[in-house]
Amino acid sequence: MFGYRSHVPKARLTTERLVVRLVHARDAWRLADYYAENRQFLKPWEPVRDESHCYPSGWQPRLAMIEELHRQGSAFYFALLDPDEHEIRGVANFSNVVRGSFHACYLGYSLGEKWQGQGIMFEALTSAIRYMQRTQHIHRIMANYMPHNQRSGALLARLGFKKEGYAHDYLLINGVWRDHVLTALTTPSWVPGR
Template structure:
């Protein structure tokens, strides 16, 4: 399955994408680390990236998460990841959205486009009623991505996620299926 705009597309990753995923993680290790859970050095191996893709396939088959690679249309370069995870069906029909983008491409509106595409998938294909996202308060770029995609700020989840060994607050956002949102 491929979802596309004029500039980007995203699709499920395959094991053949593991080298490109590893390259993305290596290029952005220092950039991603302040925003992610602590990752051991083994995370930055081809074996681990292949294992992640296999796990994503299993989780998708079990309706637990939907993980995508984000690519430039013109050259098929893997530039990011986007996931819908913590899937809860009856009675909530909701999930969380997470994403990362190569630091070289940030600030260009790419992730805002990708978020809108992901919402189209979440509501129109996966049948979710609500999509949530949490962002550390100092991550202004990510907050802007969510706002541009139509998410509404709902509050602060205090000490919500342990990032690099420290419990961090997260500003919580959500969007409902019936909410007005920009289309991709």
Template sequence: MAPVPTHSWPVTLEHGDLVLRPFRRSDQEEWMALRSRNREWLRPWDATNPVPETGLKSFHEMVRVLNRSGRDGTGLPWLICVRGTADGRAAIAGQLSVSSIVRGSAQSAAIGYWIDQARAGQGLVPTAVALAVDHCFSVLGLHRIEVNIRPENRPSLRVVEKLGFRHEGLRRAFLHIDGDWRDHESFALTAPEVPGGLLARLGRGRPAG
């Protein structure tokens, strides 16, 4: 039987030293410094706005809009944080967003993410995605999660391969990335494909199949 959908915001998810938490206005300095350090690393994969004048004007406006989507149930905007700083904080290492949450007959959503170049290859993103997917399936009662990735983005493709997402095909000119409309490979999972949870399967090191 499908879980009864429940929704609340803010929500924080944790696994070991990894923490997914909502944005705060006080994150501005740390978040902007991280983005600045990673500007060239992220540029080929960052979504861009084909109508720049309609974009968000400030960090605080972005936080307000993101958290409103969390409260409305249309998105789940999380920071990827890692414990272990000298002052005991969980430092910001990236971002994971569940977006395009659709109810009704679809019960679906999409996941996007980015990670600090200095943290790449440490297994943070697969764990973060697994945490988010499990929350979407077991708490929100969603049926399908998709991830769309540029064909050139090998690190991100390795994430969905490791997690066992199914390849569903190529979407032509799907998203505006780095100043132009870019093709994306589409991957998906449905709740019945991971009955024991995606995080548990990741821990066993067993992809789908």
């Protein structure tokens, strides 16, 4: 009789080789598999992760929180999946979304080891960034990388991110404070959301 309308944004983007969509509660198994399979590979590039990242039971409460962030419009967590949506190949997260006079967010991402060097992250981020700029009306996307992560630096440059600075002891990565190169991408033809 009365319908329930969810205010969680729907975003399902398709590229040549991927489905790029917001994660949801049914992704607990896929995310656990992704982090378990790539645990050692991602370790040098990420904060220390506890065991719960490798189990669906650890992802269930995390995904409930992420869906609330989606609902609030304060973060957008994307999964990069095969066309049939069976396997997560990577993730791209737009977090700390601030509106007002800033309209900005931070971008973080990772790609599974077996998918490296194939242009998959460029393909996914091109689509996800377009969504953030056109649908979420974000003017400034900031992304930072460790100086020795030349692949990430090259990817961001290819996407149009410009270097803006250097931060010492910026993030706690794998248990050690690491320097980061600060970059940003702005939307030249930005228009406010309706």
